[in-house]
Amino acid sequence: MAQQQQQPPAAQLEAYKSFQYFLVTAVVPGSFVVHVEINRPAKLNAFLEAMWLELRALFRQLSTDPDVRAIVLSGAGDRAFTAGLDVQAASQDGALQGAEGADGARKATALRRHIYEFQECLTAVEKCEKPVICVLHGISIGLAIDLSLCADVRICARDTRFAVKEVDIGLAADIGTLARLPKAVSSFSWVKEVCMTARDFTAAEALAVGFVSQVQDTKAAALESAFRMATLIASKSPVAVQGTKELLNYGRDHSVDDSLRYTGVWNSAALQATDMKAALLSGIQKKKPRFEKL
Amino acid sequence: MAQQQQQPPAAQLEAYKSFQYFLVTAVVPGSFVVHVEINRPAKLNAFLEAMWLELRALFRQLSTDPDVRAIVLSGAGDRAFTAGLDVQAASQDGALQGAEGADGARKATALRRHIYEFQECLTAVEKCEKPVICVLHGISIGLAIDLSLCADVRICARDTRFAVKEVDIGLAADIGTLARLPKAVSSFSWVKEVCMTARDFTAAEALAVGFVSQVQDTKAAALESAFRMATLIASKSPVAVQGTKELLNYGRDHSVDDSLRYTGVWNSAALQATDMKAALLSGIQKKKPRFEKL
Amino acid sequence: MAQQQQQPPAAQLEAYKSFQYFLVTAVVPGSFVVHVEINRPAKLNAFLEAMWLELRALFRQLSTDPDVRAIVLSGAGDRAFTAGLDVQAASQDGALQGAEGADGARKATALRRHIYEFQECLTAVEKCEKPVICVLHGISIGLAIDLSLCADVRICARDTRFAVKEVDIGLAADIGTLARLPKAVSSFSWVKEVCMTARDFTAAEALAVGFVSQVQDTKAAALESAFRMATLIASKSPVAVQGTKELLNYGRDHSVDDSLRYTGVWNSAALQATDMKAALLSGIQKKKPRFEKL
Amino acid sequence: MAQQQQQPPAAQLEAYKSFQYFLVTAVVPGSFVVHVEINRPAKLNAFLEAMWLELRALFRQLSTDPDVRAIVLSGAGDRAFTAGLDVQAASQDGALQGAEGADGARKATALRRHIYEFQECLTAVEKCEKPVICVLHGISIGLAIDLSLCADVRICARDTRFAVKEVDIGLAADIGTLARLPKAVSSFSWVKEVCMTARDFTAAEALAVGFVSQVQDTKAAALESAFRMATLIASKSPVAVQGTKELLNYGRDHSVDDSLRYTGVWNSAALQATDMKAALLSGIQKKKPRFEKL
Amino acid sequence: MAQQQQQPPAAQLEAYKSFQYFLVTAVVPGSFVVHVEINRPAKLNAFLEAMWLELRALFRQLSTDPDVRAIVLSGAGDRAFTAGLDVQAASQDGALQGAEGADGARKATALRRHIYEFQECLTAVEKCEKPVICVLHGISIGLAIDLSLCADVRICARDTRFAVKEVDIGLAADIGTLARLPKAVSSFSWVKEVCMTARDFTAAEALAVGFVSQVQDTKAAALESAFRMATLIASKSPVAVQGTKELLNYGRDHSVDDSLRYTGVWNSAALQATDMKAALLSGIQKKKPRFEKL
Amino acid sequence: MAQQQQQPPAAQLEAYKSFQYFLVTAVVPGSFVVHVEINRPAKLNAFLEAMWLELRALFRQLSTDPDVRAIVLSGAGDRAFTAGLDVQAASQDGALQGAEGADGARKATALRRHIYEFQECLTAVEKCEKPVICVLHGISIGLAIDLSLCADVRICARDTRFAVKEVDIGLAADIGTLARLPKAVSSFSWVKEVCMTARDFTAAEALAVGFVSQVQDTKAAALESAFRMATLIASKSPVAVQGTKELLNYGRDHSVDDSLRYTGVWNSAALQATDMKAALLSGIQKKKPRFEKL
Structure with missing residues (x-):
């Protein structure tokens, strides 16, 4: 295509x-x-x-x-x-x-x-x-x-x-x-x-x-x-995808303990996105979710 | 079974x-x-x-x-x-x-x-x-x-x-x-x-x-x-098995130098187990070894 | 052979x-x-x-x-x-x-x-x-x-x-x-x-x-x-080969950032070898390069 | 007192x-x-x-x-x-x-x-x-x-x-x-x-x-x-004080580079508090600021 | 002055x-x-x-x-x-x-x-x-x-x-x-x-x-x-001074073992400066040494 | 003297x-x-x-x-x-x-x-x-x-x-x-x-x-x-003194978490010394303790 x-x-x-x-x-x-x-x-x-x-x-x-x-x-x-x-x-x-x-x-x-x-x-x-x-x-x-x-x-x-x-x-x-x-x-x-x-x-x-x-x-x-x-x-939440990239790169270079700590701080902000709601709703409505720009 | x-x-x-x-x-x-x-x-x-x-x-x-x-x-x-x-x-x-x-x-x-x-x-x-x-x-x-x-x-x-x-x-x-x-x-x-x-x-x-x-x-x-x-x-020595688990998890998260140092300290106590003797003896006697609880 | x-x-x-x-x-x-x-x-x-x-x-x-x-x-x-x-x-x-x-x-x-x-x-x-x-x-x-x-x-x-x-x-x-x-x-x-x-x-x-x-x-x-x-x-440059060994071993045990920094310092001396010239020249001349001992 | x-x-x-x-x-x-x-x-x-x-x-x-x-x-x-x-x-x-x-x-x-x-x-x-x-x-x-x-x-x-x-x-x-x-x-x-x-x-x-x-x-x-x-x-912003404690303890145990990275993530959420506004306003109004619980 | x-x-x-x-x-x-x-x-x-x-x-x-x-x-x-x-x-x-x-x-x-x-x-x-x-x-x-x-x-x-x-x-x-x-x-x-x-x-x-x-x-x-x-x-050797700055900053953030290793690599190039000779000579001649730019 | x-x-x-x-x-x-x-x-x-x-x-x-x-x-x-x-x-x-x-x-x-x-x-x-x-x-x-x-x-x-x-x-x-x-x-x-x-x-x-x-x-x-x-x-327990030296040197170069973990392993053997008993007893008896060689 x-x-x-x-x-x-x-x-x-x-x-x-x-x-x-x-x-x-x-x-x-x-x-x-x-x-x-x-x-x-x-x-x-x-x-x-x-x-x-x-x-x-x-x-x-x-x-x-x-x-x-x-x-x-x-x-x-x-x-x-x-x-x-x-x-x-x-x-x-x-x-x-x-x-x-x-x-x-x-x-x-x-x-x-x-x-x-x-x-x-x-x-x-x-x-x-x-x-x-x-x-x-x-x-x-x-x-x-x-x-x-x-x-x-x-x-x-x-x-x-x-x-x-x-x-x-x-x-x-x-x-x-x-x-x-x-x-x-x-x-x-x-x-x-x-x-x-x-x-x-x-x-x-x-x-x-x-x-x-x-x-x-x-x-x-x-x-x-x-x-x-x-x-x-x-097509997925950019908050989720970009967080995943960052946390995997961090995980490669740090101990598991350090990674878990960093992850907790990272997601304490990331989970305040509207994306999770959008994703869950679109799942129920069988529609493609729309996420805000990032 | x-x-x-x-x-x-x-x-x-x-x-x-x-x-x-x-x-x-x-x-x-x-x-x-x-x-x-x-x-x-x-x-x-x-x-x-x-x-x-x-x-x-x-x-x-x-x-x-x-x-x-x-x-x-x-x-x-x-x-x-x-x-x-x-x-x-x-x-x-x-x-x-x-x-x-x-x-x-x-x-x-x-x-x-x-x-x-x-x-x-x-x-x-x-x-x-x-x-x-x-x-x-x-x-x-x-x-x-x-x-x-x-x-x-x-x-x-x-x-x-x-x-x-x-x-x-x-x-x-x-x-x-x-x-x-x-x-x-x-x-x-x-x-x-x-x-x-x-x-x-x-x-x-x-x-x-x-x-x-x-x-x-x-x-x-x-x-x-x-x-x-x-x-x-x-069926194996629990001292050996549990030490192996601990040392592998430690090894995943630390440099080789740090791991070797930690391993030396760990085994300085673990090698005082009766398990090595039991394992060697059972090898000679062709019997299944019996290890103390841990 | x-x-x-x-x-x-x-x-x-x-x-x-x-x-x-x-x-x-x-x-x-x-x-x-x-x-x-x-x-x-x-x-x-x-x-x-x-x-x-x-x-x-x-x-x-x-x-x-x-x-x-x-x-x-x-x-x-x-x-x-x-x-x-x-x-x-x-x-x-x-x-x-x-x-x-x-x-x-x-x-x-x-x-x-x-x-x-x-x-x-x-x-x-x-x-x-x-x-x-x-x-x-x-x-x-x-x-x-x-x-x-x-x-x-x-x-x-x-x-x-x-x-x-x-x-x-x-x-x-x-x-x-x-x-x-x-x-x-x-x-x-x-x-x-x-x-x-x-x-x-x-x-x-x-x-x-x-x-x-x-x-x-x-x-x-x-x-x-x-x-x-x-x-x-x-048959290759010993400066290149031995540097490669050292940097890979270092890389295994350090973060990517630390490795890059160490690599820069390592190669700031290693690149002063005559080997690169010898290697490039031999490539042009289709001859086997000869490197100084190390 | x-x-x-x-x-x-x-x-x-x-x-x-x-x-x-x-x-x-x-x-x-x-x-x-x-x-x-x-x-x-x-x-x-x-x-x-x-x-x-x-x-x-x-x-x-x-x-x-x-x-x-x-x-x-x-x-x-x-x-x-x-x-x-x-x-x-x-x-x-x-x-x-x-x-x-x-x-x-x-x-x-x-x-x-x-x-x-x-x-x-x-x-x-x-x-x-x-x-x-x-x-x-x-x-x-x-x-x-x-x-x-x-x-x-x-x-x-x-x-x-x-x-x-x-x-x-x-x-x-x-x-x-x-x-x-x-x-x-x-x-x-x-x-x-x-x-x-x-x-x-x-x-x-x-x-x-x-x-x-x-x-x-x-x-x-x-x-x-x-x-x-x-x-x-x-009497100060609990978001500011508790963040300060966390970041200083983290700083003690990590390199400056790691600390700066962690700090950026931490404050990306912490700066969304209403505390900064309250602090600045109280400075102007010469009043003691009041911060939300934490 | x-x-x-x-x-x-x-x-x-x-x-x-x-x-x-x-x-x-x-x-x-x-x-x-x-x-x-x-x-x-x-x-x-x-x-x-x-x-x-x-x-x-x-x-x-x-x-x-x-x-x-x-x-x-x-x-x-x-x-x-x-x-x-x-x-x-x-x-x-x-x-x-x-x-x-x-x-x-x-x-x-x-x-x-x-x-x-x-x-x-x-x-x-x-x-x-x-x-x-x-x-x-x-x-x-x-x-x-x-x-x-x-x-x-x-x-x-x-x-x-x-x-x-x-x-x-x-x-x-x-x-x-x-x-x-x-x-x-x-x-x-x-x-x-x-x-x-x-x-x-x-x-x-x-x-x-x-x-x-x-x-x-x-x-x-x-x-x-x-x-x-x-x-x-x-007035001192810029190779010496700038190396000192780099190695002290590195030392602050790394273990002594890592620092010693890094120092060895750093100085393997730095010691090839003409500065040491100039410094020693000027010491003998009671003159102020002159160092190349860096 | x-x-x-x-x-x-x-x-x-x-x-x-x-x-x-x-x-x-x-x-x-x-x-x-x-x-x-x-x-x-x-x-x-x-x-x-x-x-x-x-x-x-x-x-x-x-x-x-x-x-x-x-x-x-x-x-x-x-x-x-x-x-x-x-x-x-x-x-x-x-x-x-x-x-x-x-x-x-x-x-x-x-x-x-x-x-x-x-x-x-x-x-x-x-x-x-x-x-x-x-x-x-x-x-x-x-x-x-x-x-x-x-x-x-x-x-x-x-x-x-x-x-x-x-x-x-x-x-x-x-x-x-x-x-x-x-x-x-x-x-x-x-x-x-x-x-x-x-x-x-x-x-x-x-x-x-x-x-x-x-x-x-x-x-x-x-x-x-x-x-x-x-x-x-x-005059003190050599087990205690030499452990103290090792743990302080380790502490200088590692995070507090890593140090506490290492300390636990170190003392799991060191506490099996007879020195603690000797030290406590001598305290009661007001005598100078005598420790085994190390």
Whole structure:
């Protein structure tokens, strides 16, 4: 369904017109679902510095946009979700440009500032208050893993070629994969293996370890499934959904005791929504509930 | 085996006679195994406030009962482990009854106190010193997930219909699921998906992600498997078993370094049990060991 | 390949000649891969106290040996990776020997010191800066689980018989399994089950829950796969690989925020390696990169 | 002022009549301040097991009593706040009574359960939602330190004789002092000194290290100061005061980042009180504000 | 010395010309020390929303300005460091403006977003890589405490009137005081007292509990002392000084074990500075060392 | 008293004869108190690498020596506790010796290993199970602060000249001061000040902020006070004293909840000592109790 609307390409949503590297479109008008596409297909959607800075600005805007309740994130074109960092460009702009000739400590300061900014740009996806469903296909390596781990749900096409590629260019991944992957999948042995060998892994393997929770035959089918899921989520109470996202992310990083305490405080405000009443009433009336914006 | 003893229904154990909503029976006399049934089958074992208060009292008593070494928890009747909160009743008793007309902060205080008490009642199952094996069947939604996550082992019948249902009634789950689920199963993507869509999931899916560790064809078969496992566990050193439960729960919530330190202190007392000698001796003598009560 | 070199048995590497219970050999000269074998096959590689003390010394030496970039750890002989603690010997040397007649507090002090030293010996494998791939086969119970959980990757032969055996000798496992297993595999329900029942589990089950990430038909095939993986890892930048190990272990035990912060500091020095340049250049030149020792 | 009302002794408040070892009186009718006295002066207010169980029940009731906004806790009689545990009675009732003849592990279980219950009774004072001002005088040793550390503010008379007395009876303090004291005062060196020597320390020393924040000449003057402070606190917004208590206790135990996050969630509900408006208005009108009950 | 340069008022530093509410001047040309003044003296330097947004931008710029090595922060005019939030303005702009008529949950979301942004603006001072010395004088209440706790060192004039004022306007402080104060001073009893009573405290009291580390007779003397300290700090290795700031802030929030680990990684890069050589050499040559910019 | 025994110098205790840089003597035979002196007075007790390696070995031996119950640590000679690192020697042996010409990452690895070993040597003093009272006098800078922070109690002579000196040689302190000082004293502002300026501070200032808990007129008087305190501590139950040390160190680094849980487990074994009975009995009999060795 939503699928068809892609030919001819949907127009960038008015409020997001200024973004250059990301195409932001409405999936179905009124559905509160937006589709964000990484839009540099000629270069396999490889990331330039300008792109991750734009990513941060984009997801901060989406985070508080009352007309958005669920986001689908994918890569434009047939060949790649993203081939990761545009290494050629990166070697030119260089975090160390200003640090040429500096001593090891000063180079480290320049690098640290650069890494923190890069990390923050990706983390903006995780911190986005609205749920993000990531659709991967084709080449999905390096930064593709870091980025998709900031999304809430990962779905992929059968042809996806995954790799935690960083060791192959001589570095330990530093923008999120090593921090998030051990907490996202089932097997620490497998995590170590793919991160230290940089070997490819398939959609089937990604499903088996829980990195993705669905595999679809094609990119189109994966997108359609994501739109369906996003539309379903967007039809529910945004207070409930956004609270669920926040509390699950908190739960991942804290002890059960700390989580329960935080949950109690969180819901002491959230339960004052009108949503519960609306949900219960619509259940009785067999109507679709309507929730206030958030 | 144990199964047959259910017709005619086993009598409530003397020490647990006062409980109204839970049927507590001996599985096999002398086996140190008790069977706890949520006993409101006419209402799909849906929970009233009186029930979760009783649940806390029950598991606190079981926790230190020297005649109990393993507990099987299930729902009475054919249709449901539990259909969750009795929403109709909940909307009447209401944590907010006394807070009508109060401002947002005062309502929040009433709600927070209510949530904390509710959480504490379920946590009593996790804090119970004795292992708890939970058998799920039929409808197992909402509170069913929160509750079963407080048990140590989860087994289900093939017909079980699971759902983290809370967003469908307009709220983020707040009595444990969001705190415990990310640490209990294999895929954070899957966790986000089921918690944000509230969709049903099957026994097969529950097994695949590790939510349950066994699926049996029927409720009866699941119960029989649970009784067998409980009997096996109850035949082992209670010092070893209860220490294992405590240390695994601690391990889930702490760093490896902290866990190792805590383990050293814990076992500095536990290794002074006579159980190791009894276990080793019985191994040599090919006899079943007998352990002191705990 | 490497496999064949085992007949006649490879000679202990010069630098590791002093070790009595471990055979340390080069897999392929110049590959930076060493093979460590627990070498007490007549006793199913069961551990004496002298062995775990030697294990600590061995892995501390390997940790900073610039000629080592990956380690394969296995058990000598056909029958067992290790049958665990040599219980008979343990009951004789006895941590409590000097504590006979002491009161409960003084016995506890002796036991605590003993447990901490034992834990530290195994943890030396986890703290070893170089990646460790563990190959399990045959009997792999008790200490076999504790030890292999300190390795980075676990591969096993189809005939492996696993068990968290400790409760069967009357104690809760206290040298690592209960601290590390909940963070290494997919299902907390399964962890509780195998730790509290001490039942055997198979290679297939180990793979399903993610305890191992590969099952091979025979020990020889498992070893060959491990050698291949180790050789692959050893061909990559050691700065990248060792950083990856450190950051993943850190990630397991800390919140995502803390991990990102630590990663930034770590890589502010690591990115000053010449390895990235070497890796990129070799990519362009289609040659195998050569990295400085570490 | 409030002071005079003590002769003839004020009557136990109606709602707290059932408490045997604690005298609960109103300081000034309508002031929302209650005075709790440990009331076993003939025995220097030494604690029996029945007393700490009663303490828990009492502070749980005070915690949610809408007519209470501040609590002053002191000891009846001239000679002691409390001389600590009634050692003679303790040696008779004995946590180990049922564990005579048991092995070291089983004794440990009995002791652990006992310690946890005892800790929980004192922690009820810390968890009480309302601020507690503790007035110490005369003998204030052992449990006096554990208990007063659960209060929010400590004031003492000049004659107070403090000691962390536990090592003198052969044990490390286990009901709170060692957990709370390092976070309550200024000098870790001093903490180690008084806890390991069990020596007395004076009111002046207690003030210098920040254990108390005021010293008054007599018990009467200390009480009067406490009543004044309690009355002042009780005149403020209870939403603000109780939130302050909660957030400071949370801050003590968490990182600044975690605290700021928790604070944001807490105040997102608390700021919906009508109190801010009432406070601002009364400032303009130069009238005393009136706040809704909590 | 530096003092005299204030009449006529120093000109805003070129690079900081765009800031409206903060006057940024050089203390002594070439000293790497800048003076930041909150510059709204007619309103007692009370904060508008535009001011805390500007504060964030300002300290982010200072953080990476290679010409800055130490910062002195004070309030313009004779009467106040800052009288805190401009309550009148705050009640007009209102975080809740858009949330009028919204339910409790939606109001909470608006408030939470607002609090987090406000917190982040102040935290920018703590996160500034360069040391910040705060000089307080006159009225220093409410936000004055939150803000100064983000500085590294606090010095005050004898006339300073401090208060944690928030409960007096009906709320618990939520932009940092309750998270940072318990970790900054000596007495938890005193912290509770001043936070729950909102009473004034003097410079002498602030010194006694360690809130400030110096009291000077006048604002001018306090400023002069701060300039001297800043100049001294700015004469030292910026690698050493900025590392010290980072490691102390980390140390406050983590266990000693975690801190030692982080420190090792931090200094593994920092020790590659040329500064140590320069410092040692200048010690030998009795010359003032010259350090590269950072 | 003990003081006099220093002329002629007491002989090194038999069991500690092999130590070259530390003089280990008995304070009073049979008192269970030993005196450890840093013994390189001609060089102001400045530390060589061999010394900190010896320090680790020494305190590990003391930790489990049953004839030791309290330790006094001081510096030999009149002029210095220790002048810190022997910078001249350090610049020669050099952690980077083998890393000359290496890239920044490889240098970092060498430095990190070196720092961790150095940290571990000092931490051996903190981990020593027996209490350590540190007496400082004369020059006490740099490493003197790191080292004394690992002791339990700090006492100093009036002439002591303290400084956190590291920034003056171009580095942030990395062997413990920045991790431990913020948790040991009263004022975070003061900590930042002395660590970033490297300025001297006096005994009076050290007392005011709680860095030391006693100042005595001379080194001799400080030593005498330390011997008295050590003798007092050594006369008490070693189970109680050593438990107190462990629980206070644990308390410093964990939340109150975690500490209470750990305390319960610790004392479940410790309370099985005969010491409590001995202590109570001796109280009744007015005799000095005698405790079993530990």
